[in-house]
Amino acid sequence: MRWTKTFIPTLREDPAEAETASHRLMLRAGLLRKLASGTYTYLPLGWRALHKAIRIVREEMDRAGALEILMPILQPVELWEASGRAAAFGDLMCRVVDRTGRTNVLGPTHEEVVTDLVHQNITSHRQLPVTFYQIGVKFRDEIRPRFGVIRSREFIMKDAYSFDADPEGLHRSYQAMYDAYVRIFSRAGLRPVIVEADTGLIGGDVSHEFMVPTPTGEDLIAACAGCGYAANREKLACPPPAFEPEAPRPLREVATPGASTIEQVSGFLKVPPARMIKTLVYTADGAPAVILVRGDHEANPAKLARVLRAACVELASEETIRQVTGGPLGFSGPAGLKGVRVVADHSVAGPSGAIPNAVTGANKADTHLVDVNAGRDWTPTETADLRLAVAGDPCPRCGAPIAFTRGVEIGHVFKLGTKYSEKLGAVFQDAEGRLLPAVMGCYGIGVNRIVAAALEASHDADGIRWPLAIAPYEVLLVSVNMKDERVRAESERLYQELTAAGLEVLWDDRDLAPGVKFKDADLVGIPLRLTLGGKGLEKGTVDLKLRTRKEQRPVPRADVAAAVAAARQEYPGTLDAAP
């Protein structure tokens, strides 16, 4: 492709809207343009990279035996009501009321539709196992779209769904997808960390996320240097702590005028936050529940949803707080609460004891209780692991301290079990004639994120360093002076020669100063750069430079194709497509 015949609107300045390296680079290198909040147009270079990522995903899904299908984006909301997820997704789902008055969901994922497909078309164990996949557009009405295509309202996802006769079958299907994911990301030049993850809105028992470490990632990866265990922070189990025994002191009520936050009360009473009980009122599918965590901890929404067995867990309104506690926001405490579920995190109270002589709200304006003791002054309905882990927490496997790094999720695999097949009637007859629900797994890849994560992981101050397999083009041919007839003619010959050899060549045939062209070359980041012109032309050489290296080297004109082929082999981002 000639540069002058395609459309690469590179930018000289960093766009103000870009918060991350990948977003900035995608805009500056002319891969992407924003249409509206969370929606983007892929321009020719961006689309080529995305399309290559799609091709890798497709090849590996096919190799793993998954069957490609294409399901509608518009989904009847009734299917989501049948699965119980319409409420759980809430405003995250885009809804369309059609001219007949029916509500359709713009699929944020396709468990319901694919399970209904199996319900309608699979009746016998002889039709199992089967894994369907599709590559298509998904929609989520994000509260805060950000980071370009990483958190957008409209994105391209590969979603796969496996149906097996039994849990052993699911295990095999899950492993096949897991292995395919490892191959896909490796081919795209990525080195993700694979972590245990929460199953969230999707559900099921077991799940793994594929995370690419990046400083601006939205997820926190918890990793143990001791045993190698890794988990998403929201999944990481927090073992009950040891409590120092202490004689209980008499309960006191103290005035804390204007002090309502942990920080304010801690400063006012000179009590460390770890001695305080943070009392939070939630609603779980509409019913109120009081959650207690230590003053220096945060509640973990994923754990709350699991412990409270609720699809929709939200912080309660101030009105509900008053109804539940009798007091205002900022002064809640567990003492004296009646008729409400009180769930304490293990760091507040649990199998190994409780915070002795703690401080908490008195359910009265500008008032706290001091020397509060569980059992005497309040009693939990239940205790559980409810908090977000913090750096230094012990590894749940080996006890060594956990460290966090940031990452972006590019893939997620789930063992769903029979959650959807039971609700949507995806049953089959086994060899003995019994009707059983299919055992399901589901498997997602954010295809846009493959591209974005590759840029996060592979760039320098001058621009992108594409992994070879998803680079928009493999070779950039830069003609140094297009006004020079010999340069033009020789460039044309070389362009034709390399293209005929099956290489994907972008030829910068613009009549611009070399400095501008080299700057764009670094920004756009095509792996192999050939420079033709000047002294090289006199000597019969062309300069070959890898985007990953500083130096370039002259290659005799006759050897250029061979040199490019050799450089292509050693360049990061494997090309292996063979079975």
Add this chain to the structure above:
Amino acid sequence: MRWTKTFIPTLREDPAEAETASHRLMLRAGLLRKLASGTYTYLPLGWRALHKAIRIVREEMDRAGALEILMPILQPVELWEASGRAAAFGDLMCRVVDRTGRTNVLGPTHEEVVTDLVHQNITSHRQLPVTFYQIGVKFRDEIRPRFGVIRSREFIMKDAYSFDADPEGLHRSYQAMYDAYVRIFSRAGLRPVIVEADTGLIGGDVSHEFMVPTPTGEDLIAACAGCGYAANREKLACPPPAFEPEAPRPLREVATPGASTIEQVSGFLKVPPARMIKTLVYTADGAPAVILVRGDHEANPAKLARVLRAACVELASEETIRQVTGGPLGFSGPAGLKGVRVVADHSVAGPSGAIPNAVTGANKADTHLVDVNAGRDWTPTETADLRLAVAGDPCPRCGAPIAFTRGVEIGHVFKLGTKYSEKLGAVFQDAEGRLLPAVMGCYGIGVNRIVAAALEASHDADGIRWPLAIAPYEVLLVSVNMKDERVRAESERLYQELTAAGLEVLWDDRDLAPGVKFKDADLVGIPLRLTLGGKGLEKGTVDLKLRTRKEQRPVPRADVAAAVAAARQEYPGTLDAAP
């Protein structure tokens, strides 16, 4: 692919919901399943065919120099308000109100978005010409989704948009797309008729549709056997007729109790419909207009929109009819109307005269006027070509009688001019520094319809006859008795051999009776069928049958690959992908 490892749920019975051959075949052969009204899931075989059609479209677009991009589905409604099309599309567009309260349109087409992209990124004539295209999902909330994927609410479209500096450039870009369309459809095994078409909701001056003739098509193709001219019925110009001169008789009012339709009044008064003036009240962008057509003619909505210069032309409510005419529905006539635009079709009144001594409504219940004459009893505000052509109408080019056939539209190309670029600010600076609006064209292909139209055009009583280039697989290998170890082993060898030779083979490895397998083979319609087993195995032959022929012929085992390669060359549906 082994039949037992993929998912081909063929049906024995014709599904009741299917009205057309392609819809019936897509369901029966297990290509497609309905999710809800106008939305379908493509199953593995259907997806493979669709994907091949997509690949052909992509290759030819690339060859024509168009640049692939990917634009969002969610589009801000403000762009549609700027172009003036929000009202024109009306309920045909799906709308999503997002969590911020903003309205988004689910793109039914992308003129607004792509023009805005050019507005944002193209400033100079040096960046022109450029043609962008994308292949993606479009949405239309059809009043009556039908015919399976032919008129669905969600469909896959290739849409392209060209931007040129002047009309000559547009002409070249238009021609390049036109030629690419001819190649695409030819490669997919289709022989469309290319007709002049109305530009409808898209706009512009010139357009051509690519129509595949089929008995159940929704469009009527008007074709002249005399000069070869072809047009969509709604586009076909109707020249003014000659009127027999006749002395005007005095106007009379007659009672027509209960007779309000043309048929009833014609019978009651013994007057042929061609002597009657059908008086229709419309609203054009809200303003009433009275339209007069001959009793045996129908008004043409496309011509009405053009003549009335309105985005939205609808039949008026009964209330509006009373306001405009003073009389009830069914008894309207042009005599005595005041303060309203009265537009007569040329067959009622026009440059060549008017219907003499006509019959029309009296704007009074159960009453008509007889011996009405234009000029004396009523006067049109204007006259125009407003009617739908009928069979036998003269060709506007040569005057020979026009005949109609039904067809399905698979592609449509438009010369848009500057309609969108002016409204959305897609201007560029020419060599002299003047700011000019880009001259645009747009070009659509219904990719689903390529598949559906291929089935409409190519099937028999037993099932599908795929054109080779979009067949889900090229070769079907049928093993006659999978219980026979020799059949199994030899089938496996042949399957591996053909697959290794680069052929796309579906191996029917099911342990079923040969009759069932042959029936499915005809239904699924893979072009080349190899049958292995029985006496052939003894003799060392395999039977080769083309889906388009009745007879099969034995081929020595050693020659099978060569025989398949040769048959593939002669099979309909060309494979040419070379530039």
